Amino acid sequence: MIRFTLSCDNGHSFESWFKSNDACDGLMAKGLVNCDTCGSTTIRKTLMTPSVATKGHVQTPLEKMRKEVEDNSEYVGNKFAARARQMHEGTIPDKPIYGEANVQEARKLIDDGIPVVPLPFIPTKKTH
Ligand SMILES: [Zn+2]
Numbered sequence: 001m002i003r004f005t006l007s008c009d010n011g012h013s014f015e016s017w018f019k020s021n022d023a024c025d026g027l028m029a030k031g032l033v034n035c036d037t038c039g040s041t042t043i044r045k046t047l048m049t050p051s052v053a054t055k056g057h058v059q060t061p062l063e064k065m066r067k068e069v070e071d072n073s074e075y076v077g078n079k080f081a082a083r084a085r086q087m088h089e090g091t092i093p094d095k096p097i098y099g100e101a102n103v104q105e106a107r108k109l110i111d112d113g114i115p116v117v118p119l120p121f122i123p124t125k126k127t128h
Helices: 021-029 061-072 080-089 103-111
Strands: 002-008 013-018 043-050 074-077 097-099
Touching: 002 021, 013 021, 021 043, 074 080, 080 097, 080 103
Parallel strands: 074 097
Antiparallel strands: 002 013, 002 043
16 A cells, blocks of 8 residues: 555645555546545645655654654563553562553453553564
């Protein structure tokens, strides 16, 4: 998938996903791409955003948040619930962690007064 930033002849710009560059050209040639704002089908591509993040990639707030969490917390995978509980009970030192917990585990933690916050994204798996 490729994301293009498109603009119409009225100067509106909007983003759309396409299967490929050719697919985008084809749809535009057939007048099947229209402006989100005014409905114009006179559209041109202004820039392409690859789906793979690169160094110069502009981060969305969600990506920024993900980075912040990943930079400052330890990924503990599916041991999240166990670690959170151990920290709460003082058997291991407190530190920011993130990982995966199922709904039952998360609910149990909250029931026991352990503050857990659901993240609005799937963690990138990485090992430390
Ligand atoms: Zn427009």
